[in-house]
Amino acid sequence: MIERLCIIGVGLIGGSLARALRVAGFCKEVVGSGRNPDHLQQAADLGVIDRYDTDPARAVAGADMVVVAVPLGAMESVFSAIRSHLADHTVLTDAGSAKGSVIEAVQRAFGSLPDFFVPGHPIAGTEQSGVSASFPELYRDRRVILTPAESTDAEATARVRAMWEAAGAYVTEMTAVHHDAVLAATSHLPHVLAYTLVDSLARLSDRDEVFEYAAGGFRDFTRIASSDPVMWRDICLANGDAIELLIDRFIEDLQVLKGVVHAHDGEKLLEIFTSAKQARDRYIKK
Amino acid sequence: MIERLCIIGVGLIGGSLARALRVAGFCKEVVGSGRNPDHLQQAADLGVIDRYDTDPARAVAGADMVVVAVPLGAMESVFSAIRSHLADHTVLTDAGSAKGSVIEAVQRAFGSLPDFFVPGHPIAGTEQSGVSASFPELYRDRRVILTPAESTDAEATARVRAMWEAAGAYVTEMTAVHHDAVLAATSHLPHVLAYTLVDSLARLSDRDEVFEYAAGGFRDFTRIASSDPVMWRDICLANGDAIELLIDRFIEDLQVLKGVVHAHDGEKLLEIFTSAKQARDRYIKK
Numbered sequence: 001m002i003e004r005l006c007i008i009g010v011g012l013i014g015g016s017l018a019r020a021l022r023v024a025g026f027c028k029e030v031v032g033s034g035r036n037p038d039h040l041q042q043a044a045d046l047g048v049i050d051r052y053d054t055d056p057a058r059a060v061a062g063a064d065m066v067v068v069a070v071p072l073g074a075m076e077s078v079f080s081a082i083r084s085h086l087a088d089h090t091v092l093t094d095a096g097s098a099k100g101s102v103i104e105a106v107q108r109a110f111g112s113l114p115d116f117f118v119p120g121h122p123i124a125g126t127e128q129s130g131v132s133a134s135f136p137e138l139y140r141d142r143r144v145i146l147t148p149a150e151s152t153d154a155e156a157t158a159r160v161r162a163m164w165e166a167a168g169a170y171v172t173e174m175t176a177v178h179h180d181a182v183l184a185a186t187s188h189l190p191h192v193l194a195y196t197l198v199d200s201l202a203r204l205s206d207r208d209e210v211f212e213y214a215a216g217g218f219r220d221f222t223r224i225a226s227s228d229p230v231m232w233r234d235i236c237l238a239n240g241d242a243i244e245l246l247i248d249r250f251i252e253d254l255q256v257l258k259g260v261v262h263a264h265d266g267e268k269l270l271e272i273f274t275s276a277k278q279a280r281d282r283y284i285k286k
Numbered sequence: 287m288i289e290r291l292c293i294i295g296v297g298l299i300g301g302s303l304a305r306a307l308r309v310a311g312f313c314k315e316v317v318g319s320g321r322n323p324d325h326l327q328q329a330a331d332l333g334v335i336d337r338y339d340t341d342p343a344r345a346v347a348g349a350d351m352v353v354v355a356v357p358l359g360a361m362e363s364v365f366s367a368i369r370s371h372l373a374d375h376t377v378l379t380d381a382g383s384a385k386g387s388v389i390e391a392v393q394r395a396f397g398s399l400p401d402f403f404v405p406g407h408p409i410a411g412t413e414q415s416g417v418s419a420s421f422p423e424l425y426r427d428r429r430v431i432l433t434p435a436e437s438t439d440a441e442a443t444a445r446v447r448a449m450w451e452a453a454g455a456y457v458t459e460m461t462a463v464h465h466d467a468v469l470a471a472t473s474h475l476p477h478v479l480a481y482t483l484v485d486s487l488a489r490l491s492d493r494d495e496v497f498e499y500a501a502g503g504f505r506d507f508t509r510i511a512s513s514d515p516v517m518w519r520d521i522c523l524a525n526g527d528a529i530e531l532l533i534d535r536f537i538e539d540l541q542v543l544k545g546v547v548h549a550h551d552g553e554k555l556l557e558i559f560t561s562a563k564q565a566r567d568r569y570i571k572k
Contacts, residue, residue, distance in 0.1 A: 189483070197476065
């Protein structure tokens, strides 16, 4: 149970968490913070938060749980702003899509890694953004990964875990390095590919016609290219090394496939496509 | 109005066309053909076809419309089998996803391009296949592209157009070469990328974990990797030149993006992602 929850960055991710915890009766008061008072007022009007303060240092006062759900590029300035204003019993966590860069930002802001900070990442989201897109079921049956350091207080980790479980999520733990490698493969690379494909097609001379004849498969395939560009810029900056590695690997595999197409090797094409279909079908069944 | 429709290849595409034309009251009799009598019996049991004959030469007897909806790799043998058995008034069309290769197959089978053959491509489908997945609304408000040659009989083209319009589709015409370039961009390249991505991830050492943490975006992005591998092998063999060109172009663009990630150029990343999001959002609104 949380007495006072402070959410810094009340968008899709932060707003949905607040809504879920309210529905679950897991927190008494929700204080919002963020740069844009209009967005915060909208969150208050929607009943997502009880009150707000655009100054994060004031917003965190007395909170027993602070969740920082701002874009990765804004994390460090938020941590710097709140570092001297947290209560003794405050647990601090975040919802960033890359963990190594957030841990570095906390270290820079606090001078060292505080034992009450629990890095977290809810693997949920839609291509929508903003508090108006938030909904209490966003985390139901979804995974949240926590990447506590060895020095992290076990009780702090347990409280963050309990919060996400109250929101309906399954919580697992792994190292930050491993998290960043896994997410680069399942999320960051696919987004990079979708953005690149749409951008590539948008620069074709017959682009209007090309998009006109795009069918449902294309729509699904490129849905993630409608995601928030600022968020994905920040992820590419924050997890660049892992993403670059996977881009290289993907280009190698694509070169191999091109060679197979060029050689008219139907047997090999069938083998690759069948193996991919089986892998995906197995994963979807789970 | 069609008196006797013969569909060779009663799967998702052929079966959905038969269902749609029945619902529209646009054909009196549907005769199915294909290699597998069990599948044809299933189509008959489902009421998709009235009767069937596994010999396409017998199945086309007396039909005023013959639709060949078999995988691209099986087209030529079907055309060869039926060439001497078509009635004087028969219009012949196909539903292949690449047009240049089908036209070549017809030319080889018939010795030259018959004026009663109208190449066609319904831009519709799901990642499912087989007659059990067919449904009468598959073509509603979807596009069908016809690529008649200059020598094609205008009356034959008009009859094929009327058939697809009765099934609920919008019909447009373009050259086969242009069709193959446009579809390589909107359909063939995305399928190649999705198959390659899933295959690439499936070969990672921590593949089970990678798939376990994949979220909704990944599910959408890779949906087309669950498509029929035989169909996509055939498309890659049939439209290889156009696909190779686009793979090259895509790799170039991906190399550029990787350079931008490596340079930590946030401004350029934001520009690329924003342009892609805007292009996709515009296309989806249409």
